[in-house]
Amino acid sequence: xxxxxxxGGGVVQPGRSLRLSCAASGFTFSNYAMHWARLAPxxxxxxxxxxxxxxxxxxxxxxxxxxxxxxxxxxxxxxxLQMNNLRADDTAVYxxxxxxxVGGYRPxxxxxxxTLVTVSS
Amino acid sequence: xxxxxxxxxxxxxxxGDRVTITCRASESISNRLAWYQQKPGKAPExxxxxxxxxxxGVPSRFSGSGSGTEFTLTISGLQPDDFATYYCQQYNRYxxxxxxxxxxxx
Numbered sequence: 001x002x003x004x005x006x007x008g009g010g011v012v013q014p015g016r017s018l019r020l021s022c023a024a025s026g027f028t029f030s031n032y033a034m035h036w037a038r039l040a041p042x043x044x045x046x047x048x049x050x051x052x053x054x055x056x057x058x059x060x061x062x063x064x065x066x067x068x069x070x071x072x073x074x075x076x077x078x079x080x081l082q083m084n085n086l087r088a089d090d091t092a093v094y095x096x097x098x099x100x101x102v103g104g105y106r107p108x109x110x111x112x113x114x115t116l117v118t119v120s121s
Numbered sequence: 122x123x124x125x126x127x128x129x130x131x132x133x134x135x136x137g138d139r140v141t142i143t144c145r146a147s148e149s150i151s152n153r154l155a156w157y158q159q160k161p162g163k164a165p166e167x168x169x170x171x172x173x174x175x176x177x178g179v180p181s182r183f184s185g186s187g188s189g190t191e192f193t194l195t196i197s198g199l200q201p202d203d204f205a206t207y208y209c210q211q212y213n214r215y216x217x218x219x220x221x222x223x224x225x226x227x
Contacts, residue, residue, distance in 0.1 A: 035216070045165065045208050047216040059215060062122065095164060105212045107155035109176070111164035
């Protein structure tokens with residue numbers, strides 16, 4: 001079955017960096033667009049970033065553009081999120097999610113359990 | 122950016138009730154709308170996609186309707202397992218979630 005396992009979360013000071021990873025199994029990773037989304041305390045879900053199956057295009061929410069970078073390694077079935085210049089309002093549980101089917105704009109049909117990022121001095 | 126507005130923010134209901142959640146898009150998104158269920162401490166789960174298509178394994182008491190800018194999620198005969206927060210999401214241009222609707226026990 002589809003499994004997505006996030007790692008790399010933790011406590012980090014404002015202005016510092018953190019890299020999240022998502023290990024995928026149970027499906028042909030290179031066939032699917034992949035995304036990061038987050039759930040901040042007391043707030044709703046927010047899409048953060050996405051990348052097409054072949055890595056040819058990436059997309060970012062305005063709130064993270066210029067600070068976060070999404071990448072993938074299809075040979076290792078891994079999705080990553082490099083987060084730079086972190087702010088307190090980036091504190092959230094970060095989820096890795098799979099885009100449904102082939103193609104760009106699709107809903108997310110499988111999610112990981114999430115990894116907590118806390119930005120605090 | 123496309124904004125998604127859900128109502129109500131909180132809904133109190135009893136087991137067996139029929140409940141409806143509304144989602145409005147700031148511009149037309151055709152039928153490119155999904156609904157997710159999320160329980161505390163758990164990952165979101167896809168319930169409905171393409172406005173009205175039921176995701177595999179989701180009970181038939183869940184249904185979705187709408188197109189353009191107005192959409193609804195209906196749960197016919199609320200079950201104890203359905204108390205959760207529900208989010209709509211547009212995927213017509215990038216991806217945007219609504220602010221969520223918490224369905225709580227009355």
